[in-house]
Amino acid sequence: MKKWLLIMTIFTLGFLSFQPKHGSAQSGQSALQQVKNxxxxxxxxxxxxxxxxxxxDLVxxxxxxxxxxxxxxxxESGTIVLGYISVMETPTWNEQRTELLLESDYFKRxxxxVHYKQWDSYLMDISSEHYHQVLxxxxxxQVSSKGMDGVFFDTVGNIDNEHLEHHASIYKKQLDGLLSFLKKSNQKFPDLxxxxxxxxETIQHTHPYMDGFMWEGFDYNEVSTDEWAQVQINKLKKIQQMGKTQVLTVSTQSEQKSKNYAKKFNFLHYHDKKSYDVF
Known part of the structure; x- marks a missing residue:
């Protein structure tokens, strides 16, 4: 009996020692709301x-x-790992994806x-069912099979940038396509x-699927006095208060002021004045 108790004690201590540093999320909340950095x-x-x-806590x-x-x-240290996936753009360096694409997967104007010279990437048509499968x-x-905790959907903002103000019907089609893709992704990868x-604008519709939303360029000198930014902050606060979606912000200027300003709204902040790939 004493031997059995000793074994159970050792097992329990071992299990506790491997608990993630961010803890477990409460019911209805994302694990990202436990992240500190x-x-x-x-x-x-x-x-x-x-x-x-x-x-x-998160990379x-x-x-x-x-x-x-x-x-x-x-x-092993409790770090949450998110894998980068570009949704609305396909960069030419991503040869594995490019080989699988059809002409109908590209958005055409x-x-x-539509080619982005700066990134050497192409705008995609997220309404394409085939493109959904490719993604x-x-x-x-790249993400699930490697045991990553989640996915970081980049370039989603292209839907707003390219279509929102001047192409309402195209915007709706692309937004509906994105929502369809997210629904499928959520069903196929429910644990990611x-x-x-x-x-x-898009996050106002996609937030039920999102555990987090990132705002790059959250520099105090810009967002604290900009009327548009203030409107977006209030919208994101409401989404965050629903309990599921954590707001993550990134600054490149005014480190302490930007961090304090983000903290004011319970946003999780990250500052990088040089490059993401420099410590």
Whole structure:
């Protein structure tokens, strides 16, 4: 009997020692609401970089550069790992995805593809059912199969930027396509956390699927006095108060002021004055 109690005690202590540093989310809440700090890092990891990343509660990484074992190494310290997936753009460097695309997956304006020279990427048509499958296959291959905790949906804001003000019917079609994709993704990967980057109008519709929303460019000198930014802050506060979606902010200027301003609204803040890939 004493031996059995000793074994159970050891097992219990061992289990507790491996509890994630962010704790478990309460009912109806995202685990992201327990996070205290995070880091964005898109470059290839080294042994030294991995050791630094695992000190954070949450990291956003480029999943194609990581092995399943490296992801597990990060998670051993309780770190939540989110894999980057570009939704509304396909960069040319993502050859695995490009090989799977059909012409109908690209968004075309005046019968021409929309190319972003700065990023060497193309605007996609999220209303395409085939493109939905391409994205979900990528999520399975690069995120789910590697044991990551969630996915970071980048470039969602392109729907607002490209269509909202001048193309209402196209905006609706793209928004409906995005919602359809998110519904499928949620059904296929119910355990994956989902975070959206930008898309201030779009998040008003997508937030039921989102555990987090990221606002890059949350610099105090800009957002504290800008009327549009104040409106967005109030909208995001309401979404966050619903209990599921955590708001994450990023600044590159006025570190302490930006951090304090974000804290005022219970937003989780991250400052990086140089580059995401520099510690």
């Amino acid at each position: 995070y880091k964005i890092y898109y470059s290839e990891p080294t042994t030294s970089i991995l050791k630094k990343l695992r000190k954070y 956003v990484i480029e999943p194609q550069l990581y092995t399943k074992e490296q992801v597990q190494y990060l998670q 005046n019968e021409n593809k 979900m296959d990528e999520m399975k291959r 956390l989902m975070v959206q980057n930008w898309g201030m």
